[in-house]
Amino acid sequence: MSVTETLLVFVGIPAAAVLVIAGLSYAGSRGGGSGGGTKRYRPGRPFDFTPVWFLGRPEQLADSAGTALAAGAQAPALTSRKQEQAGIEAPAGGTGGASDRW
Amino acid sequence: MTVGEKQAGSPNPPEVLDGPFSTRQLLRIDEALRLADQGTGLVFSVFVGGLDEPIREHAERLHRQLAEPDRSVLIAVSPNQRQLEIVTGRHARKRIPDTYSRLAALSMVAAFGGGDLTGGIINGLDQLASHAGRG
Numbered sequence: 001m002s003v004t005e006t007l008l009v010f011v012g013i014p015a016a017a018v019l020v021i022a023g024l025s026y027a028g029s030r031g032g033g034s035g036g037g038t039k040r041y042r043p044g045r046p047f048d049f050t051p052v053w054f055l056g057r058p059e060q061l062a063d064s065a066g067t068a069l070a071a072g073a074q075a076p077a078l079t080s081r082k083q084e085q086a087g088i089e090a091p092a093g094g095t096g097g098a099s100d101r102w
Numbered sequence: 103m104t105v106g107e108k109q110a111g112s113p114n115p116p117e118v119l120d121g122p123f124s125t126r127q128l129l130r131i132d133e134a135l136r137l138a139d140q141g142t143g144l145v146f147s148v149f150v151g152g153l154d155e156p157i158r159e160h161a162e163r164l165h166r167q168l169a170e171p172d173r174s175v176l177i178a179v180s181p182n183q184r185q186l187e188i189v190t191g192r193h194a195r196k197r198i199p200d201t202y203s204r205l206a207a208l209s210m211v212a213a214f215g216g217g218d219l220t221g222g223i224i225n226g227l228d229q230l231a232s233h234a235g236r237g
Contacts, residue, residue: 039120039121039122039124040122040217041122041181041217041219042217043181043184043214043215043216043217046182047122047152047181047182049120049121049122049151050120050121050151051149051150051151051152052121052123052149052150052151053147053148053149053150053151053164054131054132054135054147054148054149054150055135055145055147056135056136056138056139056145056146056147057139094192094195095162095165095171095189095190095191095192095195096189096190096195096198096199096200096203097175097187097188097189097190097195097200097203098187098188098200098203098204098206098207099157099158099185099186099187099188099207100185100186100204100207100208100210100211101184101185101186101211102184102186102211102212102214102215
């Protein structure tokens with residue numbers, strides 16, 4: 001083997017392999033999986049995302065605006081009309097549940 | 103309609119993907135909701151976002167917006183106020199007594215305190231649904 005061939009095999013190929021692996025790991029850490037970690041909620045930090053309302057079936061929301069609401073879609077803001085309506089309706093006596101803080 | 107379908111073809115992804123949940127987490131919440139609905143015959147829904155003061159009244163207002171409030175269970179999470187509200191309708195309350203709601207709330211709050219919104223929501227749904235039993 002000439003000097004050039006030796007260099008190519010023992011330096012060029014390892015260098016190429018190292019570059020490929022480094023590139024792959026860099027791309028993986030940026031794009032995939034955890035999504036960078038900046039988006040997730042951390043207790044105590046301000047939470048300024050748009051409100052979401054998850055429903056198993058979107059048609060379960062009473063007003064017509066809800067029909068376009070898919071699971072995980074953005075919830076429509078309560079308009080004053082809706083709020084008034086909800087206020088006028090007889091309060092659904094006997095609702096139960098629980099409250100808690102963290 | 104799923105999140106993926108909405109995304110296809112549109113240049114800007116739906117806003118919910120900008121939220122605190124990844125696509126995988128959204129799918130898991132969707133699945134948990136579907137299983138809870140199917141298993142119990144009740145209607146479960148989850149709201150994550152700011153709630154106005156008084157918080158309990160706002161959560162109950164959201165609950166009344168659902169198609170069948172009596173058979174519905176709303177889990178309202180307000181991360182900014184660090185407040186969790188579980189609202190059960192008149193009929194749902196017979197299946198899930200307040201004691202069990204409180205238990206589910208306790209475990210959800212534990213997960214939220216660790217920063218795990220998705221885990222808490224899924225755990226809570228699972229607990230509520232298993233207490234409600236088959237419809």
